[in-house]
Amino acid sequence: MARVLLVEDEESVRVGLRLGLRQAGFTVLEAATAAEGWAQLEGCDVVVLDWMLPDEPGIRFLERLRRTPRFEGLPVLMLTARAAEADRVEGLTRGADDYLVKPCSLPELVARLKALLRRAGRRRVVERPGLVLDLERMEVRVEGRPVELTRREFDLLAHLARHAGRVFTREELLEQVWGPDFFGTARTVDQHVAQLREKLGDAPNAPRFIETVRGKGYRFKEGG
Numbered sequence: 001m002a003r004v005l006l007v008e009d010e011e012s013v014r015v016g017l018r019l020g021l022r023q024a025g026f027t028v029l030e031a032a033t034a035a036e037g038w039a040q041l042e043g044c045d046v047v048v049l050d051w052m053l054p055d056e057p058g059i060r061f062l063e064r065l066r067r068t069p070r071f072e073g074l075p076v077l078m079l080t081a082r083a084a085e086a087d088r089v090e091g092l093t094r095g096a097d098d099y100l101v102k103p104c105s106l107p108e109l110v111a112r113l114k115a116l117l118r119r120a121g122r123r124r125v126v127e128r129p130g131l132v133l134d135l136e137r138m139e140v141r142v143e144g145r146p147v148e149l150t151r152r153e154f155d156l157l158a159h160l161a162r163h164a165g166r167v168f169t170r171e172e173l174l175e176q177v178w179g180p181d182f183f184g185t186a187r188t189v190d191q192h193v194a195q196l197r198e199k200l201g202d203a204p205n206a207p208r209f210i211e212t213v214r215g216k217g218y219r220f221k222e223g224g
Contacts, residue, residue: 002117005029005044007037007061008079009054013102017048020106026113034061041071045136046116048109051080051091059094066095067176069159070151073124073135075116079104126161128220131200131209133158147199152177156192157200160210165222167213193218 004026008014011032018028029044031037034056037047047065051058058078065071077098078091091099097119098112126133132141138154140147149157156177160168168176170186178184193210196202202209211221 002045002113003027003029003043004113005031005037005040005047007031007034007047007053007058008050009033009052010050013050017106017109021110021113024106024110026110034058037061038064041065041074044074046113046120047074047076048079048113049076049096051078051082051087059091062091062095067179069155069162069177070135070138072158072162073120075120077109077112077116079109126158128161128164128209131161133161142200149196149199153192153196153199156189157196157210160218160220164220167216167219169217173217189218 004021006014006017006028008017008030009032014030014032018030021028029040031040032054034053037049038061041047049058049062053061058080062076062078065074065076075097076095077100078096079100079102080087080091081102083101088099097116100109100112124134124136126135130143133139133154135158138151140149140154140157156173159173159177170189173189174182174184174186178188197204197207197210200209204212207221209221211219213219
């Protein structure tokens, strides 16, 4: 049974959606603020997000979510009263997978959520030659062998693997994986890459997965 997280501050709207989505077979999680929603992201399969929230604009919540590697494939449908074309374009450009204007029909919302979940099911697993990452369960396998990683190691590996072939500087990785509020140094990235290589069995002088690009940073090797 799919779990829908409703991030909506209007209680009357939440109640109506909760009842309708439960009747449609969903498990419903609820949040009245961005902070409450963020705390429940780990337990959901799809997010219905309002733009106007009391503690943080939904669009900023969405941007934060898209910068967090373990949530990159989590589908988000924005459900908001903002009906202007410019708002719809902004929402989709900033990372929403779908956009609906309130009030909307429940059958249409359910149909769109099911479509998002079908597509997400194909995105929540990252496969590279010899390596499989399950983004929802935070599990890693190398040649079928399970590998235990810390959350930060997993986030770093997932971010690199999802963008195979792209070179990231250490500064970019600090911002995109650790977050803009983290006060670390390039050495932090180097240490985590070294730990990942050891756990994955990836020799630095002949890497199968993570390459060092001299003078630039790191990339996940295209083709494994």
